[in-house]
Amino acid sequence: ADTMGDPVTSKCMIVVSNRLPFVLKRNEKTGALERKASAGGLVTAVAPVVVQGHGLWVGWPGIHLENPDEPIPESNPNDNTPTAGLLSKKVVAVCVEPGKFDSYYNGCCNGTFWPLFHSMPDRAVFLAEHWKNYYSVNELFAEKTIKALRCLLDEQPTATPLVWIHDYHLMLAANWVRQIAEESNLRLKLGFFLHIPFPPWDIFRLCPWSDEILQGILGNDMVGFHIEDYCLNFIDCCQRRLGCRVDRKGLMVEHGGRTVIVRPLPIGIPYDRFVNMAEAAPKVLPTNQKFVLGVDRLDYTKGLVHRLKAFELLLEKYPEHIEEVTLLQISVPSRTDVKEYQDLKEEMDQMVGRINGRFTTYNWSPIRYIYGQVGQDELAAFYRDAAVTLVTPLRDGMNLVAKEFVACQINEPPGVLIVSPFAGAGEMMHEALICNPYEIHTAAEVIHRALTMPEDERTLRMNYLRRREKLHDVNYWMKSFFKAMGSLREDGDDGLPT
Ligand code: GDG
Numbered sequence: 484a485d486t487m488g489d490p491v492t493s494k495c496m497i498v499v500s501n502r503l504p505f506v507l508k509r510n511e512k513t514g515a516l517e518r519k520a521s522a523g524g525l526v527t528a529v530a531p532v533v534v535q536g537h538g539l540w541v542g543w544p545g546i547h548l549e550n551p552d553e554p555i556p557e558s559n560p561n562d563n564t565p566t567a568g569l570l571s572k573k574v575v576a577v578c579v580e581p582g583k584f585d586s587y588y589n590g591c592c593n594g595t596f597w598p599l600f601h602s603m604p605d606r607a608v609f610l611a612e613h614w615k616n617y618y619s620v621n622e623l624f625a626e627k628t629i630k631a632l633r634c635l636l637d638e639q640p641t642a643t644p645l646v647w648i649h650d651y652h653l654m655l656a657a658n659w660v661r662q663i664a665e666e667s668n669l670r671l672k673l674g675f676f677l678h679i680p681f682p683p684w685d686i687f688r689l690c691p692w693s694d695e696i697l698q699g700i701l702g703n704d705m706v707g708f709h710i711e712d713y714c715l716n717f718i719d720c721c722q723r724r725l726g727c728r729v730d731r732k733g734l735m736v737e738h739g740g741r742t743v744i745v746r747p748l749p750i751g752i753p754y755d756r757f758v759n760m761a762e763a764a765p766k767v768l769p770t771n772q773k774f775v776l777g778v779d780r781l782d783y784t785k786g787l788v789h790r791l792k793a794f795e796l797l798l799e800k801y802p803e804h805i806e807e808v809t810l811l812q813i814s815v816p817s818r819t820d821v822k823e824y825q826d827l828k829e830e831m832d833q834m835v836g837r838i839n840g841r842f843t844t845y846n847w848s849p850i851r852y853i854y855g856q857v858g859q860d861e862l863a864a865f866y867r868d869a870a871v872t873l874v875t876p877l878r879d880g881m882n883l884v885a886k887e888f889v890a891c892q893i894n895e896p897p898g899v900l901i902v903s904p905f906a907g908a909g910e911m912m913h914e915a916l917i918c919n920p921y922e923i924h925t926a927a928e929v930i931h932r933a934l935t936m937p938e939d940e941r942t943l944r945m946n947y948l949r950r951r952e953k954l955h956d957v958n959y960w961m962k963s964f965f966k967a968m969g970s971l972r973e974d975g976d977d978g979l980p981t
Pocket of ligand 1: 523678679750778779780813815855856857858859862879880881882883884887
């Protein structure tokens with residue numbers, strides 16, 4: 484009988500991502516390996532599918548293991564994260580020698596592709612050595628994926644496993660996986676999702692390895708991006724760099740005798756989980772003032788320097804906000820081994836100090852700056868109680884903070900979302916206040932408008948925003964991905980690959 488109500492058996496998928504859905508840490512006292520959970524929407528959505536089905540997860544374990552065969556520990560008995568039930572036999576750790584990993588990850592992924600794909604080519608460094616390591620680490624991921632595929636097919640010889648590769652770290656892997664699978668008669672479907680923007684041809688062509696990257700991505704059967712603009716950029720690049728025949732309306736690219744489907748698949752969040760967290764979280768912010776909230780990895784794409792300037796201008800132009808409004812900026816340390824990120828940290832520290840020095844009174848400071856990570860519950864309380872949230876990146880694939888904020892807006896009357904049109908989220912969250920982060924004067928005006936917006940307008944806007952995110956949550960995203968892969972059963976419609 485088919486497993487209509489039971490979204491388990493006969494489903495099989497291999498998720499391939501740079502990192503596993505948890506990281507390994509070595510216990511300093513005992514020397515034993517332990518799992519440390521990572522949160523994130525992707526993990527929340529995808530882990531349960533791998534946990535329940537015949538799935539596997541291939542990725543880097545977050546630590547350099549001297550002995551690559553050292554067994555991965557099972558999860559802690561009181562772990563309540565989505566990866567708790569992920570048995571170690573379902574996890575394939577990709578171990579890379581530290582020097583090579585640094586060159587692949589910090590060098591090529593974050594020093595070259597991150598800035599280039601965010602249309603900031605001046606920040607991109609193109610080094611043949613980094614590319615060589617990117618190439619060979621991708622090869623290694625492909626080998627491990629093939630190994631995983633063989634295991635799955637041994638267990639389920641009639642299945643057609645879905646291999647789902649994630650993000651700019653692994654743009655070359657699909658081609659090798661496909662080649663080896665074809666030579667060895669292993670059945671599979673290959674899908675890829677890019678979590679960051681795909682840049683326009685004019686930017687992409689600056690990359691010396693642009694053709695290899697395109698060919699790598701075209702090794703998949705289906706390629707997903709957050710929004711249509713990124714799809715069209717990709718299709719454009721395939722046409723202009725590789726001379727592929729393309730269909731811009733139908734979103735398809737012909738390559739090597741195959742047709743690759745390209746789809747906009749905007750990612751969502753685990754909406755209900757955020758609502759529940761917001762309902763349960765205790766009040767943590769003082770109630771005698773309004774908070775403008777910012778939550779970002781400390782990254783130059785997030786427009787943090789522009790944001791601080793806009794807030795400073797707000798206080799200058801509208802002094803009525805002095806002692807009434809505080810900017811709470813949470814900046815999560817990120818890629819701290821890369822110089823650009825160290826420089827940004829310096830710049831932010833200085834700016835926060837300067838602005839606070841300029842406006843602070845004996846009982847109020849304009850900016851509360853947290854350089855670090857806050858807990859999920861605390862974050863939900865901030866999202867719930869903020870009067871305004873600023874999501875003002877210079878460029879951003881989607882931006883989940885905008886979505887998490889609206890999910891947590893359970894107070895009546897609600898707060899206001901300000902979002903940049905250069906984030907994928909800005910493309911769809913029409914009822915937010917749209918703000919170009921480069922226009923600092925206008926940005927200050929928009930913050931003022933948000934702070935003084937009438938209650939009924941706030942409610943109207945927020946209701947629309949919440950409805951959309953509830954409907955298009957992360958499960959919807961995953962189902963859309965499977966549907967685009969042609970793996971979704973029309974009858975059961977449980978969103979899992981068959
Ligand atoms: C990439 C793309 C795309 C942040 N601070 C804390 C914390 N967070 C969590 C947020 C959110 C996540 O981190 C950040 O997600 P974003 O989407 O904003 O940004 P990226 O990390 O750049 O993600 C992006 C995304 O991939 C998905 O496709 O949207 O465009 O760049 O979930 O909640 N979580 C906790 N404490 C913090 O202090 N617990």
